[in-house]
């Protein structure tokens with residue numbers, strides 16, 4: 001999620017670092033920092049805000065340091081601030097570390113390090129690692145061994161770069177789960193998490209694989225595994241241009257973000273599902289566990305796509321938590337003097353954490369005495385800061401205006417909150433375990449859907465000239481119908497409505513004719529038979545049925561004009577799978593209509609005005 005750059009050579013490192021960091025800014029960062037090495041003096045400079053803020057710190061600089069690392073941060077643990085920005089340093093200020101990814105067992109490492117006398121300065125997971133490296137260095141003497149042995153104790157994901165005044169002529173980098181590229185120049189090496197940062201210096205690169213570590217000096221590069229086995233890597237040439245790199249090789253951010261979902265789902269549940277005990281661990285809610293246990297009612301409020309996630313949350317929390325849940329548009333909640341009683345807990349869902357109506361709803365609820373809890377993507381955003389507690393969805397920066405990966409991550413977090421509350425209220429250990437297992441299986445199931453997009457492209461081709469579309473679903477899939485319709489109208493400008501399938505006969509049925517695509521979400525759950533009847537009703541009026549069905553469904557095959565198959569999961573998690581083909585369908589239709597997919601007309605990513 002964050003950005004890494006590094007330079008070792010004969011030139012001044014700072015311009016390359018700042019320039020590289022700026023080229024990574026398109027992903028939307030909150031703070032930046034660099035560590036520079038001058039013979040044996042290590043200096044770290046870091047600032048909250050844009051790279052230009054960091055740059056100002058170097059006005060009038062005369063020194064020339066030929067080795068350095070830089071980082072742009074997108075906060076995951078600890079809000080954006082000067083202190084939480086990378087690089088992080090050890091106790092002796094002799095080792096500087098930058099890190100992308102999430103260290104899952106950072107709390108345990110931190111406790112161990114604190115017991116050993118280390119004093120922490122930041123709230124980040126990263127700082128635990130630099131203290132651990134220091135500890136290993138004190139025992140084993142050399143930096144490379146220290147880094148390798150420290151990494152062997154880490155659970156989670158990382159792309160890291162380390163420099164140290166103990167061994168001032170090298171950069172050590174390693175990766176597991178977060179990309180890292182070495183750029184090979186003439187008597188110089190570059191390091192980057194994203195080719196965009198170094199492509200104007202060199203197109204010759206080595207891609208590090210998971211579990212590999214590289215030691216770079218001015219004239220050599222040595223690559224080995226974390227278990228200390230030497231390896232040879234091929235130097236490859238980057239042939240694509242900058243814009244393609246920024247979009248990860250995809251044509252638009254939206255499709256990149258759709259395709260990222262297996263990974264973002266993993267990040268949303270990383271370290272949070274405790275399979276053994278059938279529980280979940282959500283540290284952001286630790287302080288409010290008694291409040292949740294005694295809650296009499298839950299209100300969830302949000303806007304746009306986040307509101308649709310809230311509706312799924314309502315169904316889940318009522319089914320498993322057995323407590324009343326109300327969902328309301330934040331814009332309505334804030335103005336209608338809602339009844340908020342003691343014992344009410346209000347959840348605010350917001351990708352950006354800045355939506356004006358959602359923020360106002362938070363303040364309204366808090367002023368009325370409710371406990372307010374946030375479900376946000378952007379760490380340190382206003383809603384996150386003003387909430388009493390909450391859960392981050394860890395989806396990484398979402399740039400496409402139409403929300404995709406944030407939605408599925410919001411659903412994962414709502415599922416985790418459901419398990420937590422349900423376990424407090426008598427859900428059995430075994431049932432908790434079953435839900436945990438089903439959640440952990442979702443990333444691979446999403447991968448399977450994303451592997452087969454040709455079929456969805458063909459449906460898009462068939463319906464790209466439609467002027468209207470109807471989306472129908474029941475139960476957990478009614479909100480999916482709303483979200484599918486929202487995606488289509490947002491980016492393709494086709495008028496689309498989402499409806500509970502049974503409500504069709506109270507109005508939308510009048511619109512159905514041979515030109516009307518009707519997208520029916522029909523997984524095998526307790527309303528399956530009913531929805532099959534709805535398909536018949538649409539067909540009887542010559543509507544064009546596109547059915548989203550489970551892999552093993554045979555009934556709808558002959559009835560629907562098109563079937564799109566998705567794997568089976570528990571009914572409560574089906575929205576996480578069923579929305580994926582609908583995101584793709586909207587995307588391909590919009591592309592085929594020549595629309596500006598990432599920035600649809602009149603829409604904004606973050607609506608900070610009323």
Ligand code: G6P
Nearest residue numbers: 304305306350351352355403604
């Ligand atoms: C805007 C965006 C939507 C988003 C909504 C709520 O309308 O275009 O994609 O769902 O705001 O945003 P939030 O950041 O609060 O989730």
